[in-house]
Amino acid sequence: xxxxxxxxxxxxxxxxxxxxxxxxxxxxxxxxxxxxxxxxxxxxxxxxxxxxxxxxxxxxxxxxxxxxxxxxxxxxxxxxxxxxxxxxxxxxxxxxxxxxxxxxxxxxxxxxxxxxxxxxxxxxxxxxxxxxxxxxxxxxxxxxxxxxxxxxxxxxxxxxxxxxxxxxxxxxxxxxxxxxxxxxxxxxxxxxxxxxxxxxxxxxxxxxxxxxxxxxxxxxxxxxxxxxxxxxxxxxxxxxxxxxxxxxxxxxxxxxxxxxxxxxxxxxxxxxxxxxxxxxxxxxxxxxxxxxxxxxxxxxxxxxxxxxxxxxxxxxxxxxxxxxxxxxxxxxxxxxxxxxxxxxxxxxxxxxxxxxxxxxxxxxxxxxxxxxxxxxxxxxxxxxxxxxxxxxxxxxxxxxxxxxxxxxxxxxxxxxxxxxxxxxxxxxxxxxxxxxxxxxxxxxxxxxxxxxxxxxxx
Amino acid sequence: xxxxxxxxxxxxxxxxxxxxxxxxxxxxxxxxxxxxxxxxxxxxxxxxxxxxxxxxxxxxxxxxxxxxxxxxxxxxxxxxxxxxxxxxxxxxxxxxxxxxxxxxxxxxxxxxxxxxxxxxxxxxxxxxxxxxxxxxxxxxxxxxxxxxxxxxxxxxxxxxxxxxxxxxxxxxxxxxxxxxxxxxxxxxxxxxxxxxxxxxxxxxxxxxxxxxxxxxxxxxxxxxxxxxxxxxxxxxxxxxxxxxxxxxxxxxxxxxxxxxxxxxxxxxxxxxxxxxx
Numbered sequence: 001x002x003x004x005x006x007x008x009x010x011x012x013x014x015x016x017x018x019x020x021x022x023x024x025x026x027x028x029x030x031x032x033x034x035x036x037x038x039x040x041x042x043x044x045x046x047x048x049x050x051x052x053x054x055x056x057x058x059x060x061x062x063x064x065x066x067x068x069x070x071x072x073x074x075x076x077x078x079x080x081x082x083x084x085x086x087x088x089x090x091x092x093x094x095x096x097x098x099x100x101x102x103x104x105x106x107x108x109x110x111x112x113x114x115x116x117x118x119x120x121x122x123x124x125x126x127x128x129x130x131x132x133x134x135x136x137x138x139x140x141x142x143x144x145x146x147x148x149x150x151x152x153x154x155x156x157x158x159x160x161x162x163x164x165x166x167x168x169x170x171x172x173x174x175x176x177x178x179x180x181x182x183x184x185x186x187x188x189x190x191x192x193x194x195x196x197x198x199x200x201x202x203x204x205x206x207x208x209x210x211x212x213x214x215x216x217x218x219x220x221x222x223x224x225x226x227x228x229x230x231x232x233x234x235x236x237x238x239x240x241x242x243x244x245x246x247x248x249x250x251x252x253x254x255x256x257x258x259x260x261x262x263x264x265x266x267x268x269x270x271x272x273x274x275x276x277x278x279x280x281x282x283x284x285x286x287x288x289x290x291x292x293x294x295x296x297x298x299x300x301x302x303x304x305x306x307x308x309x310x311x312x313x314x315x316x317x318x319x320x321x322x323x324x325x326x327x328x329x330x331x332x333x334x335x336x337x338x339x340x341x342x343x344x345x346x347x348x349x350x351x352x353x354x355x356x357x358x359x360x361x362x363x364x365x366x367x368x369x370x371x372x373x374x375x376x377x378x379x380x381x382x383x384x385x386x387x388x389x390x391x392x393x394x395x396x397x398x399x400x401x402x403x404x405x406x407x408x409x410x411x412x413x414x415x416x417x418x419x420x421x422x423x424x425x426x427x428x429x430x431x432x433x434x435x436x437x438x439x440x441x442x443x444x445x446x447x448x449x450x451x452x453x454x455x456x457x458x
Numbered sequence: 459x460x461x462x463x464x465x466x467x468x469x470x471x472x473x474x475x476x477x478x479x480x481x482x483x484x485x486x487x488x489x490x491x492x493x494x495x496x497x498x499x500x501x502x503x504x505x506x507x508x509x510x511x512x513x514x515x516x517x518x519x520x521x522x523x524x525x526x527x528x529x530x531x532x533x534x535x536x537x538x539x540x541x542x543x544x545x546x547x548x549x550x551x552x553x554x555x556x557x558x559x560x561x562x563x564x565x566x567x568x569x570x571x572x573x574x575x576x577x578x579x580x581x582x583x584x585x586x587x588x589x590x591x592x593x594x595x596x597x598x599x600x601x602x603x604x605x606x607x608x609x610x611x612x613x614x615x616x617x618x619x620x621x622x623x624x625x626x627x628x629x630x631x632x633x634x635x636x637x638x639x640x641x642x643x644x645x646x647x648x649x650x651x652x653x654x655x656x657x658x659x660x661x662x663x664x665x666x667x668x669x670x671x672x673x674x675x676x677x678x679x680x681x682x683x684x685x686x687x688x689x690x691x692x693x694x695x696x697x698x699x700x701x702x703x704x705x706x707x708x709x710x711x712x713x714x715x716x717x718x719x720x721x722x723x724x725x726x727x728x729x730x731x732x733x734x735x
Contacts, residue, residue: 372559373522373523374559375559375560375561377519377521377522377543378555378558378559378561379561380520380542380543380544380547381519381520381543381544381546381547381552381553381555382544382547382552382569382573382576382577382641382645383544383547383548383573383576383577383645384544384572384573384576385544385576386542386544388544388572388576389544392561392564392569392572393561395563396561396562396563396564396624397562397563398563399562399563399564399624400562400563400624
C-alpha cells in the first residue's frame with residue numbers, strides 16, 4: 001500500500017537501534033520490519049474516503065536522543081514533575097517512582113531496560129499486539145525507541161495517578177513508544193497521559209494492559225499535538241475474571257491520528273468502558289476504532305465515541321462488538337455519534353455486531369448530523385448569537401460523554417480543550433477559564449478535587 | 459385601571475404589527491395582520507387549527523423559514539422586521555415555544571445563566587480569563603444568580619431538580635412548558651409571546667402555569683397569549699381578545715369575546731366576517 005511510506009525507517013536503523021539490545025530483540029525487530037513492509041495500512045474503502053493518509057507527510061527521521069529546545073508554551077509540561085511520573089521529551093525519558101511503591105514491588109522503568117527482564121522477554125513471545133496484527137503495530141515493534149514497563153504486584157493499590165507526559169519539539173523527529181502494563185490480582189492503577197508537540201513529527205504508540213483477577217485500571221489521556229504531528233495508536237487490554245478497565249481519551253491535535261483500541265474481556269465478569277472525544281478542525285483527520293471482544297461469561301463492555309468536526313476536518317469511527325461462543329450473559333453497548341459544523345467536514349460511523357451465542361444484550365447506535373436549524377432558532381430566540389448558539393449545542397454534545405468519564409482532571413481538560421478548539425486557540429492555552437456551559441459542574445468538580453487531592457487544572 | 463395603564467404608555471415598550479403578510483415555503487399564511495401590544499397588557503389570540511397562530515408567533519420572533527412578504531414589526535418604534543432572533547430577544551422579546559427543542563449536555567441552570575448573561579451584555583460578552591480575582595467574582599455571581607433562579611422556581615411551583623437536567627431532554631410535555639415559563643420568568647422580557655403554552659397541560663399544571671403568568675405579568679410585561687382553547691382564559695384574564703381566522707384577525711374585543719366564542723364557536727365569527735365582507 002502506497003499510503004504509508006516511511007522512507008527513513010530501514011533495516012539499517014534496526015541495527016543501530018539494537019546495538020546494545022539482546023539478540024532476541026534484534027531478531028524480533030527485524031521480523032517486525034518485514035511484516036511492516038508487507039502489511040497494508042488499511043483495507044477499508046471508507047478509510048480512503050474519510051481518513052485517508054494521502055498527502056500526510058511521512059519523511060520523518062528516525063530519532064535517537066535529542067536535546068531540542070522545549071518552546072516556552074510547553075515548559076509547563078516539563079516543569080511539573082510529580083513523584084510518580086514518566087516524562088518523555090523527544091528521545092529523552094525520565095522515570096520517577098516513590099520509594100514506598102518500589103518497596104511494595106512496583107516496577108516502573110524504561111521499556112528498553114525492561115526487555116532484559118525474563119518476564120518481559122517471555123511476554124514478547126506471546127503478546128497482545130503481535131507484529132502480524134497491524135501495519136502500525138509491526139512498525140512500532142520494529143522501531144520502538146522508548147516507552148515504559150509497569151508492573152504492579154498482587155493486591156497493591158496505587159492511590160496516586162501515574163502521569164505520563166510527552167513533548168515532541170525536535171523538527172522531523174519520531175517518538176515510537178511501547179508501553180506494557182501488568183496489573184496483579186486485585187491491583188489498582190490510575191494512569192493519566194498527555195501529549196504535546198511543537199514540531200513536525202511522528203508519534204507511534206503501542207500500549208498493552210494485562211489485568212489479572214479483580215484488577216482495576218483507569219486510564220485517561222488527552223492528545224494535544226501541534227498541527228504537524230502524525231500519530232498511530234494501538235491499545236489493547238486483556239482482562240481476567242472480575243477485572244475492569246476504563247479508558248477516557250480526548251483527541252484534539254495532530255494532522256492525522258489513527259487510533260485503535262481493543263478490549264478483550266477474557267475473564268468471567270470482567271468489564272470495560274471506553275470513552276472517546278474527538279474534535280477536528282482545519283484539515284485534521286481522525287480514524288478511531290474501538291472494539292469490544294466478549295470471551296468470558298457475564299462480561300460487560302461499553303464504548304461511547306463522539307466527534308465534532310469543523311472546517312474541512314474528517315473522521316471515521318469504527319467499532320465491532322464480538323460476542324464469542326462462551327460469553328453468555330454478556331452485555332455490550334457501542335455508540336458512535338458525530339456533529340458536522342461545516343459543509344466540508346465529513347464523518348462516518350460504522351458500528352458492527354457479531355454474536356455467536358444467545359442470552360446476551362448488545363446494542364449499537366451511530367449518527368452523523370448537522371446542527372439543526374430549529375435548535376439554532378430556539379437558542380437565538382433566547383438572545384444567543386448564532387455563533388454562541390452553535391457553541392452551546394456543540395459543546396453540550398460532548399457533555400453527556402464527559403460526564404461518564406471517571407477522572408475529574410481529564411473531564412476538565414477535555415472541556416477546556418474543546419473550548420479552545422471552538423475558539424481556534426492554541427491547545428496550550430489551558431489557563432483560559434473553562435466555559436460557562438459547564439461552570440456549575442466545574443465548580444462542583446473543583447470542590448471535589450480539593451478533597452481528592454488530584455487537582456491539576458492548568 | 460385601564461386608564462392608568464394607558465396614561466403610562468409613553469414610557470412603555472410597544473409591539474406593533476402592521477399589515478403583516480407571511481408565507482412559509484411559498485404559501486401565504488398570514489394575510490395582513492394588525493396588532494398593537496403595550497407593556498402591561500395581556501392580549502389573547504384565538505383561532506381554529508391552521509389559522510396561522512403559530513406562524514404569527516414565529517414571524518414575530520424571526521424564524522428564518524417564515525418569510526415576511528409585506529408589512530412591518532416594530533418594537534418601541536424600531537423596525538425589527540429584518541433583525542435576527544437574537545437581536546429581537548435583546549430588545550426584549552420572548553417566545554415560549556409550543557414545542558421546545560432539546561439541547562443535550564446543557565443543564566437548565568447553565569443555560570439560564572448563559573442566556574441571562576448574553577442578554578445583559580447584548581450578546582457581546584467574551585469569556586473572561588481565569589484570573590483568581592475574576593474566578594472569585596464569577597463564583598459570587600453564580601451564587602447570586604442561583605438565588606434569583608430559586609426565587610422564580612418557587613414562584614412557579616417547579617421542583618428544583620429541573621436545574622440539573624439537560625434542557626428539555628427527556629422532559630414530559632408539562633415539564634417542557636413549565637421550563638419555558640421558568641425561562642420567561644428568569645429572562646424577564648418586555649413582551650412575551652406564549653405559543654399554545656396551555657396545550658398538553660393537565661388541569662393542575664395549567665393552574666400552576668397560569669398562576670405563575672399572573673404573578674409575572676405586571677405593568678412591566680406585555681403578553682401575547684396564543685391559544686386554541688379558552689380554558690386558560692379562566693385563569694388568565696386578557697385585556698383584549700383577537701380571533702384569527704384564515705390569516706386575518708376576524709374580530710377583536712375584550713375578554714367577554716372569549717366567553718362568546720366558547721358558546722358560539724369559531725363558525726360564528728367566520729360567518730359574521732363573511733357577512734361583513
